[in-house]
Every structure is written in C-alpha cells, then in structure tokens.
Amino acid sequence: MEIKRIMPPLTDEVVESLRAGDRVLISGIIYSARDLAHKRLVEAIEKGEKLPFELKGAIIYYVGPAPAKPGYPIGPAGPTTSGRMDPYTPILLAHGLKGMIGKGNRSEEVKKAMMKYKGVYFGAVGGVAALTMKKIKQVKIIAYEDLGPEAISELVVEDFSVIVINDIYGNDLYELGVKKYAKI
Amino acid sequence: MREINVKEITEKVAQLCIEANCLLGEDVKKRVKEAIEKEESPLGKEVLKQILENAEIARNEMVPICQDTGLAVVFLEMGEEVKVVGGNIYEAINEGVRKGYIEGYLRKSVVSDPFRRKNTNDNTPAIIHCSITKGDKIKITVMPKGGGSENMSEVKMLTPAFGVEGVKDYVVKRVKESGANPCPPIVVGVGIGGTFEYAAILAKKALLREIGSIHPDPFYAEMEKDLLERINNLGIGPQGFGGRITCLAVFIEVFPCHIASLPVAVNINCHAVRHKSIII
Incomplete structure (x- = not known):
C-alpha cells in the first residue's frame, strides 16, 4: 500500500490530495486536545480571545495520555473517541483547523464542515497506545495545565501513522469499508 | 477462621492493577494471530499486526497497553472462613488501586461526581463486586475497564x-x-x-x-x-x-x-x- 507523508501546517493543496482509506505518516508538530480543552477553545473564539496555538493549518490529536515514566517524553497515547468533540468541531474548522486525529464516527455537521472548510479527519489505531507513544518525540504543555491529562500539549511526532477516514470530497472510510466487507 | 491482613490485600491489588494494564493475555494474542490469517482487508491486517507489536512494547517496557487504563473493576470472592484483620477490606482495595495507579504510571480516569467532574487523581474509588464463597481463601480479580x-x-x-x-x-x-x-x-x-x-x-x-x-x-x-x-x-x-x-x-x-x-x-x-x- 502506498504511504503518503505530510507535515503540518497543512495547506489546502495537501488536504485536497488526501482520500478516504489513504495511509499517511505525519511528522512535525501536532496539538493534543480533548473534551474540556475543546470547550475552552470554543469559548476563547466566542470571546474573541487569542488561542494558545495557531489554528490555521493545524492538526489536533484527540488524546489524553497516560503519565510518562521517568526518561520518557510521554506515556502511552492512543486516540480517544472523536464524537465527543463534534459539537465544538465546526467552529474550529471555520477558524482554520485542517486536520483531526481520533477514532470513531463524526456527526453529519462535522462531515459537512470538513467539506466546506477543507479539513480532513484521520483515524489512529485505538488500543495500540504504547506503539503510538514511540512516535511522539517531544511534549510541551502549552495551555490549560489545570486539566491534567486533558491539558493542551504541543507534540513533536515522527512518522505518526494514521488512516484518512473522512476526506473533503464526502467519502467516509467507515461506510466504504463496511460496504466492501459486509456479508448479508 | 483464617486471618488475612489488609496490607497483603493492598499490595496484591496494586500489583494486579499494573499487570492487568501492561500485560496482554496470551489468549488474546493467540486469537489475534489467528485473525491476521483470516483477515482479508490489508488495512485490517495492518491493525492486527500493530496490536501484537503494541503488546510486545507494553510487556518489555512495562507501560500500559492503552492510555485509557480504565476504572478499576474489582471482583472479590470472600471465603466464608476468612477473617480480614488490620482494617476494612474495601478501604484496602482502594488503597491498592491508588498505589497501583500512581506507582505504575497509569492514567487517573475517575471524576468524583458525574456533573462536577473533578478528577480524584488516584483512580479511586474502585467498583467492587463482592460475593461470599466456600473455603478459607480470597480471590481478587482486577479488571480495568476503559471508557x-x-x-x-x-x-x-x-x-x-x-x-x-x-x-x-x-x-x-x-x-x-x-x-x-x-x-x-x-x-x-x-x-x-x-x-x-x-x-x-x-x-x-x-x-x-x-x-x-x-x-x-x-x-x-x-x-x-x-x-x-x-x-x-x-x-x-x-x-x-x-x-x-x-x-x-x-x-x-x-x-x-x-x-x-x-x-x-x-x-x-x-x-x-x-x-x-x-x-x-
């Protein structure tokens, strides 16, 4: 299988080149954010406040890692269920977010917003968090430290392996895959 | 009545929490290996291979298989001829969970109230299911359950x-x-x-x-x-x-x-x- 390599910040051109089902390796900086961090990001946008990181072209990883053992930059860090972030996602896409990494289905609103604002949703393999940990080289908490495992961190990743679930053309790997392999 | 000190229960629960989170069962590994042969999808095969690779890293480095190290569900089977001494058994189990999750670098995933949602920071309380059985032994099963x-x-x-x-x-x-x-x-x-x-x-x-x-x-x-x-x-x-x-x-x-x-x-x-x- 062909593997595509990308580096954030993502341009429209890169996002346009990705298709549901593509295997992709990400290298560079991505940001961790989950439930409560999303709530705060959206509140900041609504109040017109400056965000803790540049959203334009950014990739957010839905993750709440385990604590790092001594000598490790991070603990096991697999994706969490993305659907919980759906209510906050369209507004982030409208403000320049280009990529999201998580697991599980997205809402119709999020899928429409991905097509409208050219954003892509990647799936990381859930439950292989020790393997994922190895691809994260550096970690720096940049906001909301009080949220513990839910704080926003800047993660430097190398060959971080993901699959395109939703592209900007309306394709959904979860639907395509099931259609291909279902026996009824 | 056979006496068992709560200290022993705490130590064992801590150890079970760490082992359950870091060591994937051999029965699972065997079934995943068989599944790789049966899987037709190339992406699917890749995922299954990653599961095995992940289990090896977790075992060798004693890190959890998954970042969601769960809420600690504990099945306690108490022999009717056992007397627990030195304290309360539920407190001893929670102390074991606390110790295991802190010393094992496991994620603390429990909030103290369904609405106020403040992290308890030590993964307690455990969910404890207790039953009384025959004999003079205690069987403890720790089952971390992800969200x-x-x-x-x-x-x-x-x-x-x-x-x-x-x-x-x-x-x-x-x-x-x-x-x-x-x-x-x-x-x-x-x-x-x-x-x-x-x-x-x-x-x-x-x-x-x-x-x-x-x-x-x-x-x-x-x-x-x-x-x-x-x-x-x-x-x-x-x-x-x-x-x-x-x-x-x-x-x-x-x-x-x-x-x-x-x-x-x-x-x-x-x-x-x-x-x-x-x-x-």
Missing part, C-alpha cells in the same frame, strides 16, 4: 416472546451501532436473565472468560458461535476500517429470571480484555 467501549454498552429489558432470535438480533444491532467507537476487534460479554442490574453484572463477568474456551452448555455454545459469525459478517473490521474480523469472541452468562422478563445486557470490550486474578 470508549463501556460507553457502547447497554441493558435492554426484552420480554420472553423475543426468544433466542430476538436476543441475538438485539446483540448484533448493538454492535453494529457501536461501529468503530469501541476499537474493534472487540470482545462481547452478554448477560441474559436475572434482573435489570444483575444482567449487567453477568455481562461484565462474561468478559472474564478465557478466549478460546467453549461454553459448558451446548445450547449457549452454539449461540455464542452464531453471534460471533453474525457480528463478523457486519464487515466493520479492525478499527472500523472494514474487514472480516470485527469480534474476537462472544461470551454469554445466564441466570434465572422473572416469568415476565428477559433482561439482556451487552458489555463491549476492546481487544485488550484486561484482567488479572490472584488467590490469597
């Missing part, structure tokens, strides 16, 4: 007319609706009978069975086999990317129930059915 798959679980009060086919349809529907969320390939625990709450405990207990084991009652063994086939025919596949292997095993536990009722609980688990037991 993603637990959120896909459900209890349904069916009525007797639904019968076997109605129950099977319901279980398959629940798995289908869960899709990619519980990180397939999954293990499905089904509790049938009892009451509303007891069906859920049966479903959770069902997840403790060894993968590859066959139900002692041929009627339920057949039902498990049929459910596994129907679930794998859904095509959800590893991680929901499409494929043959959606489920590694289906386990059923049953109990007598009311003449008017047919309670069914479906407790979904990811591939890592984490549990470790010890007999003291």
Whole structure:
C-alpha cells in the first residue's frame, strides 16, 4: 500500500490530495486536545480571545495520555473517541483547523464542515497506545495545565501513522469499508 | 477462621492493577494471530499486526497497553472462613488501586461526581463486586475497564416472546451501532436473565472468560458461535476500517429470571480484555 507523508501546517493543496482509506505518516508538530480543552477553545473564539496555538493549518490529536515514566517524553497515547468533540468541531474548522486525529464516527455537521472548510479527519489505531507513544518525540504543555491529562500539549511526532477516514470530497472510510466487507 | 491482613490485600491489588494494564493475555494474542490469517482487508491486517507489536512494547517496557487504563473493576470472592484483620477490606482495595495507579504510571480516569467532574487523581474509588464463597481463601480479580467501549454498552429489558432470535438480533444491532467507537476487534460479554442490574453484572463477568474456551452448555455454545459469525459478517473490521474480523469472541452468562422478563445486557470490550486474578 502506498504511504503518503505530510507535515503540518497543512495547506489546502495537501488536504485536497488526501482520500478516504489513504495511509499517511505525519511528522512535525501536532496539538493534543480533548473534551474540556475543546470547550475552552470554543469559548476563547466566542470571546474573541487569542488561542494558545495557531489554528490555521493545524492538526489536533484527540488524546489524553497516560503519565510518562521517568526518561520518557510521554506515556502511552492512543486516540480517544472523536464524537465527543463534534459539537465544538465546526467552529474550529471555520477558524482554520485542517486536520483531526481520533477514532470513531463524526456527526453529519462535522462531515459537512470538513467539506466546506477543507479539513480532513484521520483515524489512529485505538488500543495500540504504547506503539503510538514511540512516535511522539517531544511534549510541551502549552495551555490549560489545570486539566491534567486533558491539558493542551504541543507534540513533536515522527512518522505518526494514521488512516484518512473522512476526506473533503464526502467519502467516509467507515461506510466504504463496511460496504466492501459486509456479508448479508 | 483464617486471618488475612489488609496490607497483603493492598499490595496484591496494586500489583494486579499494573499487570492487568501492561500485560496482554496470551489468549488474546493467540486469537489475534489467528485473525491476521483470516483477515482479508490489508488495512485490517495492518491493525492486527500493530496490536501484537503494541503488546510486545507494553510487556518489555512495562507501560500500559492503552492510555485509557480504565476504572478499576474489582471482583472479590470472600471465603466464608476468612477473617480480614488490620482494617476494612474495601478501604484496602482502594488503597491498592491508588498505589497501583500512581506507582505504575497509569492514567487517573475517575471524576468524583458525574456533573462536577473533578478528577480524584488516584483512580479511586474502585467498583467492587463482592460475593461470599466456600473455603478459607480470597480471590481478587482486577479488571480495568476503559471508557470508549463501556460507553457502547447497554441493558435492554426484552420480554420472553423475543426468544433466542430476538436476543441475538438485539446483540448484533448493538454492535453494529457501536461501529468503530469501541476499537474493534472487540470482545462481547452478554448477560441474559436475572434482573435489570444483575444482567449487567453477568455481562461484565462474561468478559472474564478465557478466549478460546467453549461454553459448558451446548445450547449457549452454539449461540455464542452464531453471534460471533453474525457480528463478523457486519464487515466493520479492525478499527472500523472494514474487514472480516470485527469480534474476537462472544461470551454469554445466564441466570434465572422473572416469568415476565428477559433482561439482556451487552458489555463491549476492546481487544485488550484486561484482567488479572490472584488467590490469597
């Protein structure tokens, strides 16, 4: 299988080149954010406040890692269920977010917003968090430290392996895959 | 009466928490290896290989298999000839969970109130299910349960007319609706009978069975086999990317129930059915 390599910040051109089902390796900086961090990001946008990181072209990883053992930059860090972030996602896409990494289905609103604002949703393999940990080289908490495992961190990743679930053309790997392999 | 000091219980629970989170069961590994051969989807095969690679890293470096190290579910089987000394056994178990989750670098995933949602920072309290058994031993099973798959679980009060086919349809529907969320390939625990709450405990207990084991009652063994086939025919596949292997095993536990009722609980688990037991 062909593997595509990308580096954030993502341009429209890169996002346009990705298709549901593509295997992709990400290298560079991505940001961790989950439930409560999303709530705060959206509140900041609504109040017109400056965000803790540049959203334009950014990739957010839905993750709440385990604590790092001594000598490790991070603990096991697999994706969490993305659907919980759906209510906050369209507004982030409208403000320049280009990529999201998580697991599980997205809402119709999020899928429409991905097509409208050219954003892509990647799936990381859930439950292989020790393997994922190895691809994260550096970690720096940049906001909301009080949220513990839910704080926003800047993660430097190398060959971080993901699959395109939703592209900007309306394709959904979860639907395509099931259609291909279902026996009824 | 045989005396057991709570200190021993605390130490053992701490150790079980760490081992259950870092060491993937050999039964799971064996079934995943077989699944790689059966899987037709290239992406699906890749996911299954990553699961095995992940288990090796976790074992060698003693880091958890998954960042969601769960809420600690503890099954406590107390022999009636045992006297616990030195303190309260529930407190001793919670102290063990605290120690295990802090010293093992496991994630603390418990909030103190469903609405105020403040992290307790030590993964307590554990969910403790206690039963009294014969003899002078205590059996403790620690089962860390992750949130993603637990959120896909459900209890349904069916009525007797639904019968076997109605129950099977319901279980398959629940798995289908869960899709990619519980990180397939999954293990499905089904509790049938009892009451509303007891069906859920049966479903959770069902997840403790060894993968590859066959139900002692041929009627339920057949039902498990049929459910596994129907679930794998859904095509959800590893991680929901499409494929043959959606489920590694289906386990059923049953109990007598009311003449008017047919309670069914479906407790979904990811591939890592984490549990470790010890007999003291």
